[in-house]
Amino acid sequence: MPTNEEVASAIVSHHQALQEGLAQRVAALHEAADRQDVIDAPRHELLEFLSAELLPHAAAEERTLYVVGDDSPAVMLVAAMIAEHRAIGARIQELELAGSALEAACTASSIQAVFEIHLEKENDRLLPMLVADERVSLVDRLAGMHEILGEEPAAASDWQGEAVVDVRSELPARRHGLIFATFEALAPGDAFVLVNDHDPKPLYYQFAAERDGEFSWEYLEQGPETWRVRIGRTASALAGPVQ
Numbered sequence: 001m002p003t004n005e006e007v008a009s010a011i012v013s014h015h016q017a018l019q020e021g022l023a024q025r026v027a028a029l030h031e032a033a034d035r036q037d038v039i040d041a042p043r044h045e046l047l048e049f050l051s052a053e054l055l056p057h058a059a060a061e062e063r064t065l066y067v068v069g070d071d072s073p074a075v076m077l078v079a080a081m082i083a084e085h086r087a088i089g090a091r092i093q094e095l096e097l098a099g100s101a102l103e104a105a106c107t108a109s110s111i112q113a114v115f116e117i118h119l120e121k122e123n124d125r126l127l128p129m130l131v132a133d134e135r136v137s138l139v140d141r142l143a144g145m146h147e148i149l150g151e152e153p154a155a156a157s158d159w160q161g162e163a164v165v166d167v168r169s170e171l172p173a174r175r176h177g178l179i180f181a182t183f184e185a186l187a188p189g190d191a192f193v194l195v196n197d198h199d200p201k202p203l204y205y206q207f208a209a210e211r212d213g214e215f216s217w218e219y220l221e222q223g224p225e226t227w228r229v230r231i232g233r234t235a236s237a238l239a240g241p242v243q
Helices: 004-034 040-063 075-097 101-132 153-160 172-184 201-210
Strands: 163-166 191-196 215-222 227-233
Touching: 004 040, 004 101, 040 075, 040 101, 075 101, 163 172, 172 191, 172 201, 172 227, 201 215
Parallel strands: 163 191
Antiparallel strands: 191 227, 215 227
16 A cells, blocks of 8 residues: 555646646647637637646545645645635636637636646645645545546555545546446456445445346445445345445
8 A cells, every 4th residue: 555655746746747738738829829820729628628637636636635624734725725726717717708819828827827836835835744644644535536646547446455436526427337337347256446425325226226146235434425335246146235
Protein backbone atom coordinates (compact mmCIF):
# COMPACT_ATOMS: atom_id res chain seq x y z
CA MET A 1 0.00 0.00 0.00
CA PRO A 2 1.42 3.42 -0.90
CA THR A 3 2.27 6.09 1.64
CA ASN A 4 0.67 9.51 1.97
CA GLU A 5 3.79 10.95 0.33
CA GLU A 6 3.38 8.68 -2.71
CA VAL A 7 -0.29 9.58 -3.04
CA ALA A 8 0.56 13.29 -2.81
CA SER A 9 3.17 12.81 -5.53
CA ALA A 10 0.54 11.18 -7.78
CA ILE A 11 -1.79 14.14 -7.17
CA VAL A 12 0.94 16.63 -8.08
CA SER A 13 1.66 14.67 -11.28
CA HIS A 14 -1.99 14.83 -12.26
CA HIS A 15 -2.02 18.56 -11.50
CA GLN A 16 0.86 19.00 -13.92
CA ALA A 17 -1.04 17.13 -16.62
CA LEU A 18 -4.11 19.31 -16.07
CA GLN A 19 -1.99 22.45 -16.09
CA GLU A 20 -0.33 21.47 -19.36
CA GLY A 21 -3.64 20.49 -20.97
CA LEU A 22 -5.19 23.81 -19.98
CA ALA A 23 -2.17 25.80 -21.19
CA GLN A 24 -2.24 24.11 -24.61
CA ARG A 25 -5.91 24.87 -25.14
CA VAL A 26 -5.64 28.46 -23.94
CA ALA A 27 -2.68 28.97 -26.28
CA ALA A 28 -4.67 27.56 -29.21
CA LEU A 29 -7.50 29.99 -28.48
CA HIS A 30 -5.05 32.91 -28.32
CA GLU A 31 -3.44 31.89 -31.62
CA ALA A 32 -6.83 31.85 -33.34
CA ALA A 33 -7.70 35.24 -31.86
CA ASP A 34 -4.34 36.72 -32.92
CA ARG A 35 -4.90 35.50 -36.48
CA GLN A 36 -8.45 36.91 -36.33
CA ASP A 37 -9.74 33.42 -37.19
CA VAL A 38 -13.06 32.04 -36.05
CA ILE A 39 -12.55 30.90 -32.45
CA ASP A 40 -15.47 28.50 -32.21
CA ALA A 41 -13.38 25.33 -32.49
CA PRO A 42 -10.62 26.21 -29.96
CA ARG A 43 -13.14 27.70 -27.55
CA HIS A 44 -15.26 24.55 -27.76
CA GLU A 45 -12.21 22.36 -27.16
CA LEU A 46 -11.24 24.44 -24.14
CA LEU A 47 -14.76 24.34 -22.71
CA GLU A 48 -14.88 20.56 -23.23
CA PHE A 49 -11.61 20.18 -21.32
CA LEU A 50 -12.84 22.38 -18.50
CA SER A 51 -16.16 20.56 -18.15
CA ALA A 52 -14.81 17.01 -18.58
CA GLU A 53 -11.48 17.31 -16.76
CA LEU A 54 -11.00 20.39 -14.61
CA LEU A 55 -14.44 20.79 -13.04
CA PRO A 56 -14.80 17.08 -12.07
CA HIS A 57 -11.30 17.30 -10.57
CA ALA A 58 -12.33 20.32 -8.51
CA ALA A 59 -15.55 18.66 -7.33
CA ALA A 60 -13.70 15.49 -6.33
CA GLU A 61 -11.16 17.53 -4.36
CA GLU A 62 -13.92 19.22 -2.39
CA ARG A 63 -15.41 15.82 -1.47
CA THR A 64 -12.10 14.37 -0.32
CA LEU A 65 -8.99 16.51 0.10
CA TYR A 66 -10.86 19.56 1.34
CA VAL A 67 -12.69 17.79 4.18
CA VAL A 68 -10.85 19.14 7.24
CA GLY A 69 -11.94 19.76 10.80
CA ASP A 70 -12.46 23.19 12.30
CA ASP A 71 -9.32 22.62 14.36
CA SER A 72 -7.18 21.91 11.29
CA PRO A 73 -4.52 24.47 10.36
CA ALA A 74 -5.70 24.02 6.78
CA VAL A 75 -9.29 25.16 7.36
CA MET A 76 -8.78 28.75 6.16
CA LEU A 77 -6.65 27.63 3.24
CA VAL A 78 -9.34 25.17 2.14
CA ALA A 79 -12.01 27.90 2.33
CA ALA A 80 -9.89 30.10 0.05
CA MET A 81 -9.32 27.26 -2.40
CA ILE A 82 -13.03 26.48 -2.62
CA ALA A 83 -13.60 30.17 -3.38
CA GLU A 84 -11.08 29.82 -6.21
CA HIS A 85 -13.07 26.89 -7.60
CA ARG A 86 -16.14 29.12 -7.63
CA ALA A 87 -14.18 31.88 -9.36
CA ILE A 88 -13.04 29.46 -12.05
CA GLY A 89 -16.63 28.29 -12.53
CA ALA A 90 -17.82 31.87 -12.97
CA ARG A 91 -15.12 32.57 -15.54
CA ILE A 92 -16.04 29.44 -17.46
CA GLN A 93 -19.57 30.83 -17.79
CA GLU A 94 -18.07 34.11 -19.02
CA LEU A 95 -16.03 32.20 -21.59
CA GLU A 96 -19.19 30.53 -22.88
CA LEU A 97 -20.88 33.92 -23.29
CA ALA A 98 -17.88 35.91 -24.60
CA GLY A 99 -18.99 37.95 -27.59
CA SER A 100 -15.60 38.56 -29.19
CA ALA A 101 -12.35 36.72 -29.75
CA LEU A 102 -10.49 39.21 -27.55
CA GLU A 103 -12.94 38.77 -24.68
CA ALA A 104 -12.76 34.97 -24.96
CA ALA A 105 -8.94 35.00 -25.02
CA CYS A 106 -8.72 37.30 -21.99
CA THR A 107 -11.21 35.19 -20.05
CA ALA A 108 -9.34 32.01 -20.92
CA SER A 109 -6.11 33.58 -19.64
CA SER A 110 -7.79 34.55 -16.37
CA ILE A 111 -8.99 30.95 -15.89
CA GLN A 112 -5.45 29.73 -16.47
CA ALA A 113 -4.00 32.26 -14.04
CA VAL A 114 -6.41 31.42 -11.22
CA PHE A 115 -5.88 27.70 -11.74
CA GLU A 116 -2.09 28.02 -11.63
CA ILE A 117 -2.25 30.02 -8.39
CA HIS A 118 -4.67 27.45 -7.03
CA LEU A 119 -2.36 24.54 -7.87
CA GLU A 120 0.58 26.28 -6.25
CA LYS A 121 -1.37 26.53 -2.98
CA GLU A 122 -2.48 22.92 -3.16
CA ASN A 123 0.88 21.45 -4.13
CA ASP A 124 3.06 23.55 -1.84
CA ARG A 125 0.82 24.15 1.16
CA LEU A 126 -2.28 21.94 1.45
CA LEU A 127 -0.78 18.59 0.44
CA PRO A 128 2.21 18.92 2.81
CA MET A 129 -0.23 19.72 5.63
CA LEU A 130 -2.31 16.62 4.88
CA VAL A 131 0.75 14.40 4.54
CA ALA A 132 2.02 15.59 7.92
CA ASP A 133 -1.34 15.03 9.66
CA GLU A 134 -1.30 11.57 11.24
CA ARG A 135 -5.11 11.57 11.32
CA VAL A 136 -5.33 11.74 7.51
CA SER A 137 -5.02 8.73 5.21
CA LEU A 138 -4.87 9.95 1.63
CA VAL A 139 -4.97 6.32 0.46
CA ASP A 140 -8.40 5.79 2.04
CA ARG A 141 -9.74 9.18 1.01
CA LEU A 142 -8.78 8.87 -2.64
CA ALA A 143 -9.43 5.20 -3.41
CA GLY A 144 -10.76 5.13 -6.96
CA MET A 145 -10.73 8.92 -7.35
CA HIS A 146 -9.30 9.06 -10.87
CA GLU A 147 -10.46 12.68 -11.17
CA ILE A 148 -7.75 13.57 -8.63
CA LEU A 149 -5.11 10.94 -9.31
CA GLY A 150 -5.41 10.75 -13.08
CA GLU A 151 -6.46 7.74 -15.13
CA GLU A 152 -4.52 5.15 -13.17
CA PRO A 153 -6.99 2.33 -12.56
CA ALA A 154 -4.22 -0.21 -12.03
CA ALA A 155 -2.82 1.82 -9.14
CA ALA A 156 -6.26 2.12 -7.58
CA SER A 157 -6.65 -1.63 -7.81
CA ASP A 158 -3.26 -2.20 -6.17
CA TRP A 159 -4.24 -0.03 -3.21
CA GLN A 160 -7.33 -2.03 -2.35
CA GLY A 161 -6.31 -5.42 -3.76
CA GLU A 162 -9.38 -5.16 -6.01
CA ALA A 163 -10.58 -2.83 -8.75
CA VAL A 164 -12.42 0.27 -7.53
CA VAL A 165 -15.33 1.67 -9.54
CA ASP A 166 -16.27 5.11 -8.26
CA VAL A 167 -19.46 6.26 -9.99
CA ARG A 168 -20.11 9.39 -7.96
CA SER A 169 -19.01 11.69 -10.77
CA GLU A 170 -20.71 9.67 -13.52
CA LEU A 171 -24.05 10.66 -15.02
CA PRO A 172 -26.81 8.56 -13.43
CA ALA A 173 -27.75 7.17 -16.84
CA ARG A 174 -24.25 5.72 -17.25
CA ARG A 175 -23.76 4.21 -13.80
CA HIS A 176 -25.51 0.86 -14.11
CA GLY A 177 -23.99 0.21 -17.53
CA LEU A 178 -20.49 0.86 -16.21
CA ILE A 179 -21.06 -1.34 -13.16
CA PHE A 180 -22.43 -4.28 -15.16
CA ALA A 181 -19.63 -3.97 -17.72
CA THR A 182 -17.11 -4.21 -14.88
CA PHE A 183 -18.92 -7.23 -13.45
CA GLU A 184 -19.00 -9.01 -16.81
CA ALA A 185 -15.22 -8.58 -17.09
CA LEU A 186 -14.63 -10.35 -13.76
CA ALA A 187 -13.29 -13.88 -13.63
CA PRO A 188 -15.10 -16.27 -11.24
CA GLY A 189 -13.91 -15.55 -7.73
CA ASP A 190 -12.86 -11.97 -8.47
CA ALA A 191 -14.56 -8.82 -7.16
CA PHE A 192 -14.55 -5.06 -7.40
CA VAL A 193 -15.45 -2.30 -4.96
CA LEU A 194 -18.30 0.01 -5.94
CA VAL A 195 -18.21 3.54 -4.50
CA ASN A 196 -21.47 5.49 -4.66
CA ASP A 197 -23.07 8.57 -3.14
CA HIS A 198 -26.25 6.74 -2.06
CA ASP A 199 -27.31 3.25 -1.05
CA PRO A 200 -27.17 1.20 -4.28
CA LYS A 201 -29.77 -1.31 -3.08
CA PRO A 202 -31.84 -0.93 -6.32
CA LEU A 203 -28.72 -2.14 -8.11
CA TYR A 204 -28.67 -5.20 -5.84
CA TYR A 205 -32.21 -6.05 -6.88
CA GLN A 206 -31.23 -5.68 -10.54
CA PHE A 207 -28.32 -8.08 -9.99
CA ALA A 208 -30.69 -10.47 -8.22
CA ALA A 209 -33.08 -10.38 -11.15
CA GLU A 210 -30.49 -10.65 -13.92
CA ARG A 211 -27.55 -12.51 -12.33
CA ASP A 212 -29.23 -14.76 -9.77
CA GLY A 213 -26.66 -17.12 -8.25
CA GLU A 214 -23.73 -15.43 -10.00
CA PHE A 215 -22.78 -12.59 -7.66
CA SER A 216 -21.92 -11.73 -4.08
CA TRP A 217 -22.70 -8.43 -2.37
CA GLU A 218 -21.01 -7.07 0.76
CA TYR A 219 -21.40 -3.62 2.24
CA LEU A 220 -18.06 -2.15 3.33
CA GLU A 221 -19.37 1.33 4.18
CA GLN A 222 -22.96 2.50 4.53
CA GLY A 223 -23.20 6.28 4.43
CA PRO A 224 -24.19 8.79 5.34
CA GLU A 225 -22.29 10.34 2.41
CA THR A 226 -20.41 7.41 0.88
CA TRP A 227 -21.40 3.79 0.25
CA ARG A 228 -18.83 1.12 -0.63
CA VAL A 229 -19.93 -2.34 -1.76
CA ARG A 230 -17.76 -5.30 -2.73
CA ILE A 231 -19.43 -7.04 -5.67
CA GLY A 232 -18.01 -10.41 -6.65
CA ARG A 233 -18.60 -12.96 -9.39
CA THR A 234 -19.30 -16.40 -8.01
CA ALA A 235 -20.90 -19.68 -9.06
CA SER A 236 -22.43 -20.18 -5.61
CA ALA A 237 -25.99 -19.45 -4.53
CA LEU A 238 -27.21 -15.86 -4.39
CA ALA A 239 -25.77 -13.87 -1.49
CA GLY A 240 -28.03 -11.22 -0.03
CA PRO A 241 -26.88 -7.83 1.18
CA VAL A 242 -24.68 -7.95 4.24
CA GLN A 243 -25.96 -5.45 6.77
